[in-house]
Amino acid sequence: MPVSLSPGQLEGIVAALRAAGCVFAEEEAELLASAANEPGELGELVAQRVAGSPIEQVVGWAEFCGLRIAVEPGVFVPRRRSEFLVRRAADIIPADAPPVVLDLCCGTGAIGLALADALSAAELHAADIDPVAVRCARRNVGERGRVHQGDLYEPLPPELHGRVDILVVNAPYVPTAEIALMPAEARLHEPRVALDGGPDGVEIHRRVASGAPDWLAPSACLLIETSERQAPLTVAAVSAAGLTPEVVTDEDWSAAVVIGRRRGGR
Ligand SMILES: C[S@@+](CC[C@H](N)C(=O)[O-])C[C@H]1O[C@@H](n2cnc3c(N)ncnc32)[C@H](O)[C@@H]1O
Secondary structure, three states: OOOOOOOOHHHHHHHHHHHHHOOHHHHHHHHHHHOOOHHHHHHHHHHHHHHHOHHHHHHEEEEOEEEEEOOOOOOOOHHHHHHHHHHHHHHOOOOOOOOOEEEEEEOOHHHHHHHHHHHOOOOOEEEEOOOOHHHHHHHHHHHHHHEEEEOOOOOOOHOOOOEEEEEOOOOOOOHHHHHOOOOHHHHHHHHHHHHHHOOOOOOHHHHHHHHHHHHHEEEEEEEEEEEEOOOHHHHHHHHHHOOOEEEEEEEOOOEEEEEEEEEEOO
């Protein structure tokens, strides 16, 4: 049962959140109250938030593409910006047959799950190197698909070779030297393996792109989230893998995605 608060208690929590720098203090106070089962637990949740944990990790979920995604402490919080990647991927898939979807570097599994949800029928696979993320993704994906643990393609079942219709990837893409400049919420509460994209931020994009042709079906696509600044490097990685690259952007979300198509594909 959510904790019901008197106006005075609510004001006290809002003031504490505001003092800690929470911009949406009123909304967060309501969220925290609805996530707690008793007043002691509410106090603990408020303390975690005031100490800087992301609100999604504190209440245990994030909204993504209209879905409620479980977010465990220490797992990357899915960003609303990544909904653009899901929408672009859903637009590409033809409606004729249930596609095979692979979400690499899946974190909570939000992207793959939202795409499978948009397509209503899909064979969903997701993978991540971090066991904490894999546990969280398994919770979210449940019976909808399989979540594999390991380095990029290494844990995937061999029978997926050449069968993936759509490969969606939001891998780490922050250049190593820029991690220190990130907001504390990300820097201190999301694991480094979820953020660090290597010296120029696209080290993992290069590995994802070079491995993709072995797993993609003949007319399949790869979609990689990147930043506008790094997009040329992601494009070069996709092109070097023999795929035809295209950059698509969304100003409202400051989102950039590189699509890699098999030559002669859709
Ligand atoms: C930026 S987070 C994104 C998570 C998820 N795709 C999302 O958008 O919410 C990157 C994820 O990549 C995973 N990761 C980093 N290196 C990896 C690797 N070599 N193989 C598989 N997963 C990796 C991290 O554990 C983390 O969950």
